[in-house]
Amino acid sequence: MEKTFTCIECPLGCTITAKREKDELLISGNTCPKGKAYVEAEMTEPKRILTTTVKLKNGNMLPVKTDKAIKKENLFLAMKKISLLCFSSPIKIGDILVENFLDGANLIATDNAF
Amino acid sequence: MIKYDLVIIGGGPAGLASAISAYDSGTKNILIIEREDKLGGILKQCIHNGFGLTRFKESLTGPEYAYRFIKEVEKRKIDYKLNTTVLSLTKSKTITAINGDGIVKIKAKAIIISTGARERSRGALNIAGSRPAGIFSAGTAQKFANIKGYLVGKKVVILGSGDIGLIMARRLTLEGASVLAVAEIMPYSSGLKRNIAQCLNDFNIPLYLNHTISKIEGKDRVTAVEISQVDSNKNVIKDTAIKIPCDTVLFSVGLIPENELLDKTGIEMSPKTKGAIVFQNRETSVDGIFACGNCLQIHDLVDFVSEESELAGISATDYINNKHKEKDVIEVAQNENLAYVLPQKINKNIKGDIKFYFRVKNEFRNCLIEASSNGVVYFSKKKPVCTPGEMESITLPFDKIANLVDKIKISLYAK
Numbered sequence: 001m002e003k004t005f006t007c008i009e010c011p012l013g014c015t016i017t018a019k020r021e022k023d024e025l026l027i028s029g030n031t032c033p034k035g036k037a038y039v040e041a042e043m044t045e046p047k048r049i050l051t052t053t054v055k056l057k058n059g060n061m062l063p064v065k066t067d068k069a070i071k072k073e074n075l076f077l078a079m080k081k082i083s084l085l086c087f088s089s090p091i092k093i094g095d096i097l098v099e100n101f102l103d104g105a106n107l108i109a110t111d112n113a114f
Numbered sequence: 115m116i117k118y119d120l121v122i123i124g125g126g127p128a129g130l131a132s133a134i135s136a137y138d139s140g141t142k143n144i145l146i147i148e149r150e151d152k153l154g155g156i157l158k159q160c161i162h163n164g165f166g167l168t169r170f171k172e173s174l175t176g177p178e179y180a181y182r183f184i185k186e187v188e189k190r191k192i193d194y195k196l197n198t199t200v201l202s203l204t205k206s207k208t209i210t211a212i213n214g215d216g217i218v219k220i221k222a223k224a225i226i227i228s229t230g231a232r233e234r235s236r237g238a239l240n241i242a243g244s245r246p247a248g249i250f251s252a253g254t255a256q257k258f259a260n261i262k263g264y265l266v267g268k269k270v271v272i273l274g275s276g277d278i279g280l281i282m283a284r285r286l287t288l289e290g291a292s293v294l295a296v297a298e299i300m301p302y303s304s305g306l307k308r309n310i311a312q313c314l315n316d317f318n319i320p321l322y323l324n325h326t327i328s329k330i331e332g333k334d335r336v337t338a339v340e341i342s343q344v345d346s347n348k349n350v351i352k353d354t355a356i357k358i359p360c361d362t363v364l365f366s367v368g369l370i371p372e373n374e375l376l377d378k379t380g381i382e383m384s385p386k387t388k389g390a391i392v393f394q395n396r397e398t399s400v401d402g403i404f405a406c407g408n409c410l411q412i413h414d415l416v417d418f419v420s421e422e423s424e425l426a427g428i429s430a431t432d433y434i435n436n437k438h439k440e441k442d443v444i445e446v447a448q449n450e451n452l453a454y455v456l457p458q459k460i461n462k463n464i465k466g467d468i469k470f471y472f473r474v475k476n477e478f479r480n481c482l483i484e485a486s487s488n489g490v491v492y493f494s495k496k497k498p499v500c501t502p503g504e505m506e507s508i509t510l511p512f513d514k515i516a517n518l519v520d521k522i523k524i525s526l527y528a529k
Contacts, residue, residue: 006310006315007308010308052161053161061262
């Protein structure tokens with residue numbers, strides 16, 4: 001069985017083909033090792049970095065992200081969990097807001113809030 | 115009247131990068147003018163990741179990318195005025211700006227324009243229908259979602275598959291809206307392939323190529339749109355309309371450089387880029403006024419905006435230090451397959467290799483890109499595919515240009 005993927009690691013967006021032959025996974029079309037790793041993950045357990053916002057007590061929104069990719073199937077669960085959060089400023093860019101938030105990833109601030 | 119050596123209009127990615135490079139090349143007396151309440155420009159609302167892969171070799175979000183530069187500006191103690199709008203500037207480099215304190219006049223030795231772009235609006239497209247609520251540009255919806263914390267609608271149709279539209283399809287879906295369709299009038303998307311994958315395919319959002327919105331229904335609020343197939347001339351094909359009930363329509367139909375200031379100043383503009391006509395050092399037709407970033411040409415990646423703006427910053431320092439004031443000009447021409455080439459003029463007194471940026475008009479395969487003058491080819495390169503969605507470049511070594519007398523022509527031929 002052959003499957004094609006568009007790599008999301010960089011703006012090149014390589015079209016990568018994965019073919020299972022006996023027990024071996026043959027991957028072609030990638031320009032770099034990141035592409036290979038991406039397709040391997042897509043074939044087993046697709047993961048994505050989540051970027052979104054959280055509420056602050058002062059009424060503003062703060063952009064956040066997971067510092068590692070979480071399971072793709074957990075994206076909506078993560079959004080649900082984040083919608084219940086509310087933080088007080090000041091917060092510095094890079095601060096961990098929720099440790100071990102989901103799938104081993106922390107939720108971190110991607111901007112400063114004063 | 116306040117005096118500065120260099121005034122930079124716009125505190126987005128272009129303005130920030132140009133300020134840092136101007137400072138580091140020797141201009142210490144700099145003022146950045148920003149109309150919003152924070153530095154960072156459009157990056158503030160681009161909370162998704164994927165920025166900085168070229169420059170920093172890591173995937174940053176918009177605010178993180180901006181902060182890398184804001185931090186450097188703060189470190190150098192470069193002055194900036196927030197909540198300040200420039201009303202006009204003159205060829206003699208006097209700026210009139212307004213903020214909470216009133217009107218200020220600023221005299222500069224050099225000026226860098228880095229005012230970015232604005233979105234093409236519904237009005238530019240002539241779509242039938244009344245004017246109900248629920249019609250937004252993709253960037254406005256992004257600002258509502260990411261800065262203000264409002265979701266613009268629940269059932270959304272997006273016209274145009276540029277990157278902002280694709281990013282918003284994912285963003286609104288994650289926030290609980292249903293994105294029912296993305297319609298693209300061209301046979302291909304102008305967005306990055308990875309955004310088709312991670313923003314549409316990941317969420318099973320259908321992309322209709324060769325389709326456009328032919329009608330918007332609704333009196334107070336959008337109630338439905340009709341999307342129709344188009345022919346090769348982009349005309350709607352009769353009886354192909356599908357009606358999609360929805361409450362919101364987003365337009366992601368391209369960016370236009372924001373240049374009202376330049377227009378009014380009488381700086382020579384290019385009808386092709388809708389930005390200033392510039393030399394290779396990003397100097398406009400007025401000595402000492404420079405332009406960089408999306409107000410000059412629409413870039414695909416912010417990494418390239420930073421690169422271009424650093425060039426403008428160094429050029430401003432050179433100007434302030436009385437370099438390159440004498441101009442030995444060669445015009446740059448292009449063939450019919452190119453939408454534009456930038457720079458449009460070369461000053462032979464400025465030494466250094468020249469990188470020409472251009473976009474193609476259509477998708478071309480097996481391309482040969484040539485730089486020639488008077489029929490003699492000075493440089494060429496091959497490229498398997500060129501698409502309008504991707505800015506291309508060709509670098510010409512200075513020694514090839516030094517002896518030219520006639521126009522230099524950049525051409526693209528497809529087999």
